[in-house]
Amino acid sequence: MKMARDYLVPELLQNAASPEALAEAMWQQLSDVPGRLRLVQRFTDMHHSLLRDSARESANAVMQVIAANRK
Numbered sequence: 001m002k003m004a005r006d007y008l009v010p011e012l013l014q015n016a017a018s019p020e021a022l023a024e025a026m027w028q029q030l031s032d033v034p035g036r037l038r039l040v041q042r043f044t045d046m047h048h049s050l051l052r053d054s055a056r057e058s059a060n061a062v063m064q065v066i067a068a069n070r071k
Helices: 019-031 033-050 054-070
Strands: none
Touching: 019 033
16 A cells, blocks of 8 residues: 655644634645645545455455365
8 A cells, every 4th residue: 555655735733723824724735736736646646556446355355264264
């Protein structure tokens, strides 16, 4: 699984998450078109790296348990 491993968006916690700070962070993100496009691409890449065929993986796990218990 691929992880970000770097700073992608501002993290405003507790008292730092004021309306003014949030508005400023959003304005910076929206005003930086190349940065915003890079961020969209980065999130898209992360999304694709996290996609899994969960139904198939679950079925395979169940089949492995069944096969192990038949021995």
